Amino acid sequence: MRKQFLEAGRVVGTHGVKGELRVEPWCDSAAFLAKIHTLYWDRGSEELQVVSSRVHKSLLLLKLEGVDTVEEADALRGRILYLNRADVKLPKDRYFVQDMLGLTVLDADTGRRYGLLTEVMPTGANDVYQVTGDDKVNYLVPAIPDVIVDVDIDGGIMKIRPMRGIFDDAD
Template identity: 60%
Template sequence: MQKKYLEAGKIVGTHGIKGELRVQPWCDSAEFLTRFSTLYLEAGNVPVHVLSSRVHKELLLMVLEGVDSVEKADTYRNKVLYLDRSDVTLPDGRYFMQDLVGLDVYDADTFLYYGTLTRVLRTGANDVYQITAQDHKNYLIPAVPEFILGIDLEKGKMMIRPIRGIFDDED
């Protein structure tokens, strides 16, 4: 079952003396988070109204309603921000990373079970999926259409056609 509230980032500090918060994004980018006027704390239980937000380097700087001093802002340090899934429309073929982690990974041709997708690595050019086999070995596959043939979130499955040699010792 998909979570209603997804982790969006972490408040890592303050910026200036007027209560601006520095947020490390845990999603596509800081730019993505500028779209939201409401975010949530405490796993989605506490809504917070965003008065303003802007990108600064790779961080998001934001001002929350009721936070108007560095002292108040500092009380939010290390808190995780969440977004409501219903506030986002993803294009076809795009997924929330949190929905991908935990998928069972199978060979699209042989239906051989490879393991569980345990991590999504952001590399710049394309994401890389870490698959952990039952023997606890980790394998990395590029998250590109040539290798990822299907994702079914409802069934919890990902179908792949891996590069020769990733899951075996072939040359």
């Protein structure tokens, strides 16, 4: 089941003396998170209005309504920020990582079950998916169009056409 509120990042510190927060983004980038105007604490239980945000190196500098001093900001260190999936429009064939984790990975041609998608690792050129088999062995699958055939988040299935040598011994 899709979660309405998704983890977006963690407050890792303060910036300046006027209550600005340093946030480590847990999404594609700080620039992606900077586009969000409403964030939440505690899986959506408390709405937060973003006054301003900007990218600083790999972090997001964030000013929230009602947080006006460095002391108030420092008290938020370690807190997790959430975003509402309704506030984000993803391009076609793009998915929230949190929705992908736990998908059953099947062979697109034979239906063979390879295991569950347990991790998504960004590598720069393309992501790499970690698939954990029933035998608890981890396999690395490149997230490229030649390999990933279909992703059905609602059905809980990812169909792949694996490259030779990923799940079997190549000659």
